Amino acid sequence: MLNPKNRLIDFNLKNLKVLIRVDFNVPYSMGPTKVLSDLKILSSIPTINYLLDNDCSIIVCSHFGRPKGKYDTDFDLKPIVDRFSDLLGISVKKLEHFDFEHVTQCVQELKSREILMLPNLRFHPGEEENSDEFSSFLASLADLFVNDAFGVAHRSHASTVGVTNYLPSMPGFLMMQEIEVLQKLMSSPKNPFVAVMGGAKVADKIQVIESISKKADYLMIGGGMAATFLKAKGYEVGQSIIDADSLDLLQEFLKTLDAKKCELILPSDVKVEIPEKEQNVKIVSIKSIPKEGRVMDIGPKTVKNFSMRLRSANTIFWNGPMGVYEDERFSNGTISIAEAISSLRQSISTIVGGGSTADIVEKMQLLEEFSHVSTGGGASLDFLSERQMPALEALKI
Structure with a gap:
């Protein structure tokens, strides 16, 4: 039976700053980039809505494509953020570059029930390296970490593993659902x-x-x-x-x-x-x-x-x-x-x-x-x- 150490529904989330890892690495077409599938975005919305209902300030992070540790306009998250905003019915702010000082300032200015999308995680080499520097930076932005990115649960990256060394961490609703379904498939x-x-x-x-x-x-x-x-x-x-x-x-x-x-x-x-x-x-x-x-x-x-x-x-x-x-x-x-x-x-x-x-x-x-x-x-x-x-x-x- 699935029994995570921490669960969202057991935690007092009121007015917290929450860093949530999602998997918005969606199918797309190039020139200009166009989102071809809403499945991954829609699947994380129940967790996002739960955080909004608890008046959280939400910092969303995801990778997209393989930009090889540096900024690449082809893998900027803007078209995904635009689609995310449409599906959620809320304007989502976004950042393009990992200027740590600027990112920190934007997060500090984030109000209750506002959402900020960080730059594509793979624009920073520390993401796939699972570096302590990048992990601790991500953790410094929030009071709590929620992982709702089942699609990268098999990866040992800063945003999936490293950050949990610095923050209270728990699975989102999508992560829980995925594990429960697949666990039942193999057990009974x-x-x-x-x-x-x-x-x-x-x-x-x-x-x-x-x-x-x-x-x-x-x-x-x-x-x-x-x-x-x-x-x-x-x-x-x-x-x-x-x-x-x-x-x-x-x-x-x-x-x-x-x-x-x-x-x-x-x-x-x-x-x-x-x-x-x-x-x-x-x-x-x-x-x-x-x-x-x-x-x-x-x-x-x-x-x-x-x-x-x-x-x-x-x-x-x-x-x-x-x-x-x-x-x-x-x-x-x-x-x-x-x-x-x-x-x-x-x-x-x-x-x-x-x-x-x-x-x-x-x-x-x-x-x-x-x-x-x-x-x-x-x-x-x-x-x-x-x-x-x-x-x-x-x-x-």
């Missing part, structure tokens, strides 16, 4: 439990696949990983991109499945691309993938089979697209699985493991049809893999 899922795993590289997900296979009844594999799984099972996969370095590891994993209750379900047909052919997209059985072909998506028979298994589930975890969904020719598998899961009865627990899968669900306007859509891609996978989560350890969760 309602069976049948179906895991749908996609994406490109086996190496990125083999640990979470191993972990989930101990609990799941069915493990369905799509995306680029499917080609590597098929190769490991002895199938011809043509020119498909496979994770060759993970083949031995994957074959060892496949041997362990015999001793588990988990049934592995691979595609029975796939959509392949054959370069330099006039009709260069074909649907073929996995037994007849052409030597010049590349697996790009799951096929219609696989969609039907996966959907049938999903209809029998009481718990579903989905992470990773079923194909190269950015290309319309190979988006059908991903779209079909999203629609299949979202159409199931509401009593089923349906969890999306963040990252690109969350972006897909949001783009399809299906967020409300899932029980939980995680705001953390890598963080959710690390949590489910039982890897070290420095930010959670710092919060004593």
Whole structure:
């Protein structure tokens, strides 16, 4: 059971200055920067509103992109702050540069129920270095630290770990919700439990696949990983991109499945691309993938089979697209699985493991049809893999 040392609802927050770490590292388009997803911003608003209700002065901090420890106009937070202000219904002040003296002065002038957004944390090299200097500076701005950034809970940075050495610290409501949902998924899922795993590289997900296979009844594999799984099972996969370095590891994993209750379900047909052919997209059985072909998506028979298994589930975890969904020719598998899961009865627990899968669900306007859509891609996978989560350890969760 989740039992953090400190909880927001147990703390007297009245009129405090609160530093809150959020994850506003949102999908965007360049030139000019445009926010493409509201999910992460909306997900932290309940915690922000709770602080406002307690008359706090709120200092918000987040990273955005990879500016490499210095100011970069492409990663200025202005478009995100503008969107944050719109969604919150309150004008949010912002700063561009980490001039410590100026930042401190602006924070001191901050009134009750006002919000100030610090510059992009990664404009300062001390953030990713988890330097004492930057950690203590951030802590000097507030009376209390709240971490609501589950998406970076697997990072040991100044704003996720270092600052907790200097301030009373606690998780926000989003952080608590993410942990509770994922913890329950692994400790007491309602069976049948179906895991749908996609994406490109086996190496990125083999640990979470191993972990989930101990609990799941069915493990369905799509995306680029499917080609590597098929190769490991002895199938011809043509020119498909496979994770060759993970083949031995994957074959060892496949041997362990015999001793588990988990049934592995691979595609029975796939959509392949054959370069330099006039009709260069074909649907073929996995037994007849052409030597010049590349697996790009799951096929219609696989969609039907996966959907049938999903209809029998009481718990579903989905992470990773079923194909190269950015290309319309190979988006059908991903779209079909999203629609299949979202159409199931509401009593089923349906969890999306963040990252690109969350972006897909949001783009399809299906967020409300899932029980939980995680705001953390890598963080959710690390949590489910039982890897070290420095930010959670710092919060004593």
